[in-house]
Amino acid sequence: METNIISELNKHLQKESCIIYRLPRDGKLMFCSIKRSIEVTHKDFDHYLDLQGFFLFPFDTTSEKAWWFETNVNQFEPENKSFPKLTAVQNETVICGNTFETYTQQFKKMAKALEEETVQKVILSRRIQVEQNLIPHLAKIYLNLCRTASNAFVYLLNTPQTGIWIGASPEILLDKTDDTVTTVSLAGTRRVYDSEMDKWGGKEQEEQQMVSNYIDELLTRSKINNYKKIGPSVVKAGNVTHLKTLYSFPYSNIENKTGEFIEQLHPTPALCGEPKEKAMQLIRDTESHKREYYGGFLGPVNRDGLHLFVNIRCMKTNQKHSTIFAGGGLTRRSVLQEEWDETILKSHMMLSAIEQSLQQSQA
Ligand SMILES: C=C(O[C@H]1C=CC=C(C(=O)O)[C@@H]1O)C(=O)O
Numbered sequence: 001m002e003t004n005i006i007s008e009l010n011k012h013l014q015k016e017s018c019i020i021y022r023l024p025r026d027g028k029l030m031f032c033s034i035k036r037s038i039e040v041t042h043k044d045f046d047h048y049l050d051l052q053g054f055f056l057f058p059f060d061t062t063s064e065k066a067w068w069f070e071t072n073v074n075q076f077e078p079e080n081k082s083f084p085k086l087t088a089v090q091n092e093t094v095i096c097g098n099t100f101e102t103y104t105q106q107f108k109k110m111a112k113a114l115e116e117e118t119v120q121k122v123i124l125s126r127r128i129q130v131e132q133n134l135i136p137h138l139a140k141i142y143l144n145l146c147r148t149a150s151n152a153f154v155y156l157l158n159t160p161q162t163g164i165w166i167g168a169s170p171e172i173l174l175d176k177t178d179d180t181v182t183t184v185s186l187a188g189t190r191r192v193y194d195s196e197m198d199k200w201g202g203k204e205q206e207e208q209q210m211v212s213n214y215i216d217e218l219l220t221r222s223k224i225n226n227y228k229k230i231g232p233s234v235v236k237a238g239n240v241t242h243l244k245t246l247y248s249f250p251y252s253n254i255e256n257k258t259g260e261f262i263e264q265l266h267p268t269p270a271l272c273g274e275p276k277e278k279a280m281q282l283i284r285d286t287e288s289h290k291r292e293y294y295g296g297f298l299g300p301v302n303r304d305g306l307h308l309f310v311n312i313r314c315m316k317t318n319q320k321h322s323t324i325f326a327g328g329g330l331t332r333r334s335v336l337q338e339e340w341d342e343t344i345l346k347s348h349m350m351l352s353a354i355e356q357s358l359q360q361s362q363a
Contacts, residue, residue, distance in 0.1 A: 018032065019158075029076045030075060038067065040067060045260075046258050051301070054301070055300075056297075106124055106286050106288075109286050110330050114332045125325055127325055128347050129322070145167075154168045155169075162293060168238065172184045190241050192240060202333065206333070207331055208245070211245075215265070218265060239345065271312070294327075312325075326346040326347045328346070
């Protein structure tokens with residue numbers, strides 16, 4: 001059966017452009033062919049809400065384009081949904097990326113801005129490169145991600161405009177199902193094995209609280225008073241856990257102004273920082289890479305719903321190499337080595353999926 005899915009995936013990947021996605025906790029793989037690619041902005045966002053398509057927005061709309069892809073969608077339901085567990089990464093020698101020295105300099109620059117209270121929180125990200133052509137293995141990598149990250153939105157996107165991206169995001173940006181809108185405040189990271197609430201330190205609770213405060217303020221400013229808030233609770237995302245607060249409110253609050261609302265919501269302090277503009281500038285001045293679509297958002301839309309996820313735990317790939325993006329929230333309480341280790345931890349789900357697929361290909 002698995003060979004079947006892999007050959008379906010490979011067939012689909014032969015196309016010049018395509019998108020494959022699986023919604024969280026869903027057994028169905030959605031295969032989308034792209035009929036049209038249209039450059040969009042937040043302003044014309046609502047125009048596309050009744051059509052069948054897929055949005056892709058970058059982290060920073062001043063440096064990359066945002067897209068709406070009109071799609072034809074076919075559903076594929078694999079029979080075997082009980083996926084085995086992945087092995088841990090064994091061969092770390094294939095990887096390289098920002099050195100610890102570069103990361104240290106960037107951390108120090110951000111720590112100074114935190115110390116001087118220019119910002120209260122800022123996200124420092126880095127890239128981890130795999131020096132290998134992973135394109136022949138993408139179908140297997142994708143399935144391996146579906147196995148490990150059952151709570152995540154798992155996608156694979158290939159378009160001439162954006163290149164190939166693959167990821168398994170645990171973070172909803174905005175979901176609209178049956179006239180209810182959901183968003184989340186997700187932040188703070190720990191290994192899966194120490195996931196009980198009382199093990200969470202002040203730094204993680206504080207950084208997640210900053211995201212919640214930001215959402216609370218936005219909802220109040222937008223005069224959305226009838227919202228429900230649940231959490232924070234501990235949620236699992238592959239090999240890590242996060243703190244999550246769930247927000248929901250009736251769609252009527254943002255009807256005809258969903259794009260405008262999203263423009264204010266994204267990027268939250270889970271990906272940018274607090275205050276937003278200063279954190280954004282600090283990221284532009286400090287990181288030596290462009291985030292491109294990492295930290296942006298993406299997901300399908302049609303008349304029945306809108307499912308947007310923040311593009312984290314993702315990788316961009318081409319025939320020469322692949323780049324995994326991983327970041328973490330810095331506050332005044334951040335410790336250099338712990339933040340560096342956290343980026344390694346966050347990249348492990350993708351690295352394990354790669355490693356496993358390479359082993360499967362050799363077997
Ligand atoms: C920025 C990332 O994660 C965000 C989401 C959850 C927890 C995070 C944290 O603990 O720092 C980040 O805010 C990433 O995975 O690259």
